[in-house]
Amino acid sequence: MKTTGYFTHTDCWKHEMGPGHPECPERLDAIQAQLQASGLADALQHREAPQAAIGDIELAHDRMLVAGLRGLSEQLADDALAGGPSHVQIDPDTSMNVHTFNAALRAAGAAVAATDAVMAGEMENAFCAVRPPGHHAERSKAMGFCFFNNMAIAAKYALERHGLKRVAIVDFDVHHGNGTEDIVRGDNRILMVSFFQHPLFPFSGADTHESNMVNLPVPAHTKGMDVRELIDMMWIPKLEAFKPEMIFISAGFDAHRDDELGQMNLNEQDYAWITERIKNVAKRHSKGRIVSALEGGYSHGALGRSVEAHIRVLADL
Numbered sequence: 001m002k003t004t005g006y007f008t009h010t011d012c013w014k015h016e017m018g019p020g021h022p023e024c025p026e027r028l029d030a031i032q033a034q035l036q037a038s039g040l041a042d043a044l045q046h047r048e049a050p051q052a053a054i055g056d057i058e059l060a061h062d063r064m065l066v067a068g069l070r071g072l073s074e075q076l077a078d079d080a081l082a083g084g085p086s087h088v089q090i091d092p093d094t095s096m097n098v099h100t101f102n103a104a105l106r107a108a109g110a111a112v113a114a115t116d117a118v119m120a121g122e123m124e125n126a127f128c129a130v131r132p133p134g135h136h137a138e139r140s141k142a143m144g145f146c147f148f149n150n151m152a153i154a155a156k157y158a159l160e161r162h163g164l165k166r167v168a169i170v171d172f173d174v175h176h177g178n179g180t181e182d183i184v185r186g187d188n189r190i191l192m193v194s195f196f197q198h199p200l201f202p203f204s205g206a207d208t209h210e211s212n213m214v215n216l217p218v219p220a221h222t223k224g225m226d227v228r229e230l231i232d233m234m235w236i237p238k239l240e241a242f243k244p245e246m247i248f249i250s251a252g253f254d255a256h257r258d259d260e261l262g263q264m265n266l267n268e269q270d271y272a273w274i275t276e277r278i279k280n281v282a283k284r285h286s287k288g289r290i291v292s293a294l295e296g297g298y299s300h301g302a303l304g305r306s307v308e309a310h311i312r313v314l315a316d317l
Contacts, residue, residue, distance in 0.1 A: 004315035005117055005126030006035075006044040007110035012130050014099035018087060022261060022298040023131065023145040031129050031294075034304030035311070043317055045123050049110035049130060051102070052153065056112055059156035060149055060183045062140040069147060073101035091143050104132055104147040107293070111154035111248075114291045118246070119162050125282075125290035125314045127251070127307070133295040135177035135250045136202060144175070144202060150293045151248045152183040158246050159189050168193065168244035170235070170278055172271075173252020173295045174262030176205035176215070180250065185210050191242045193235045195227055197255070197262050214238050220263035224270035227255075231277060243285040247278060253297030253306040261298050268302075268309040275313040290314065 013025040035041040057066055072088050076098045079085055087095040107130035114126035134151060136144030151169055158164045169184065171177040171194035181204075184190040191212050198206050198217030206217040216230050253271065255264040282290050292314065297303035 002043060002045045003124040004044050004311060005047055005114055005123040006041075006129065006311075007047045007049045007114050007126060008129040009049040009106040009110070011099065011102045011106045012049070015103035015132055016097060017095045017145075023133070025131070026300060027297065027303060028129055028131060030300035030304040031307045034308050038308050040308055040311060040315070040317065043315055044311070047113065047117065049106045049128070050113055051105040052108035052112050052148070056157055056161070057108055057148055057153055059160055060139065060152040061137070065140050065142065069096070069101055069104070069142060072096055073098065094143060094145055096147075100132065100147065106130065107132055107134065108148045108150050108153050111150040111291060111293050112157050115154045115158050115162070115246075118289045118291055119158070124288045126292070127311050127314060128291070128293035129307075130294055133252070134293065135171060135173060135180045135252070135295050136175070137179040138182040143179070146179060149179045149183055151250045152180045154291055154293075155184065155190055155248050164245045165189060166191070166242060166244050167246045167248065168239055168242060169248045169250065170194070171196075171250035171252070171295070172255065172274055173250055174255040174259070174264055175201055175252070175296060176217075177250055178202045178204045181205065181208065181213060185213065188212050191238060191244060193238060195230060197222070197264050200262060218264070222264050224266045227266065227270065228273060231274065236277060236281065239281045240284070244281070246286050246289040246291070247282050249278065249290060249292035250295045251292045251307075251310060252295035253303050256297070256299060256302040256306055258299040258302040259297065261296065268305045271306045272309040272313050275310050279313060
């Protein structure tokens with residue numbers, strides 16, 4: 001059996017936020033091309049992402065946020081018939097087109113379906129090549145390129161629908177996962193561990209004192225070996241003590257040295273090492289169960305290579 005699942009959907013290409021925006025459909029093209037060229041694509045279980053049920057999204061989000069985004073999507077569809085605007089602005093960096101709501105449902109749906117498949121033993125772990133990303137989406141607010149928080153939804157889903165007692169969220173994006181923290185802060189069934197460049201958008205996370213959060217703010221130009229040392233010192237002991245029954249990864253690859261949205265100095269080998277460390281914890285405590293989903297990563301070559309490195313470790317290849 002192919003042990004690693006790969007979830008995506010063509011709807012995730014249809015969401016776009018205008019010419020020149022870094023969070024663009026070509027990010028998924030870069031990942032697909034790298035996996036094809038490397039031969040890794042053939043080693044994965046490919047699954048089409050379903051749309052998430054609204055009830056599952058509301059495990060992590062306020063009903064008003066979901067209804068508001070749906071309403072904006074319907075308004076865009078009506079406006080399109082009348083020759084109106086093609087986008088509606090959510091914040092200075094984030095906008096919706098007529099396809100965004102469906103893409104966001106698919107991105108969350110991939111995370112939920114991957115959770116079901118891993119829990120059922122159909123695969124040991126899974127990667128969701130989806131967009132829009134999720135970790136800046138707060139309980140009641142879309143922001144920072146994000147609409148629904150895919151990994152927070154999946155973590156809550158594993159607890160509420162599959163009856164797990166403890167799950168972990170690992171976030172290695174260059175930006176602090178403020179949305180995930182907003183949703184899971186104080187929920188002691190969920191341990192969240194992260195590192196992120198600080199100060200950098202969204203300028204949060206450095207002063208968190210919640211017992212279920214391990215935030216590691218690091219300065220610009222931090223190298224991979226320094227991050228590795230912090231992970232061994234700060235993440236791993238907490239994860240080992242917590243004994244998560246499943247691990248969710250907010251897999252942002254924008255801490256790569258080639259990525260211009262951050263100023264950190266990680267490379268593909270660092271992402272492979274981090275993934276190996278997480279996988280070792282999952283083997284000991286989680287029956288190997290991991291669901292990972294794409295967050296940031298905007299230098300297309302570096303993104304493709306980093307995702308390949310990440311999936312190679314997940315798939316033992």
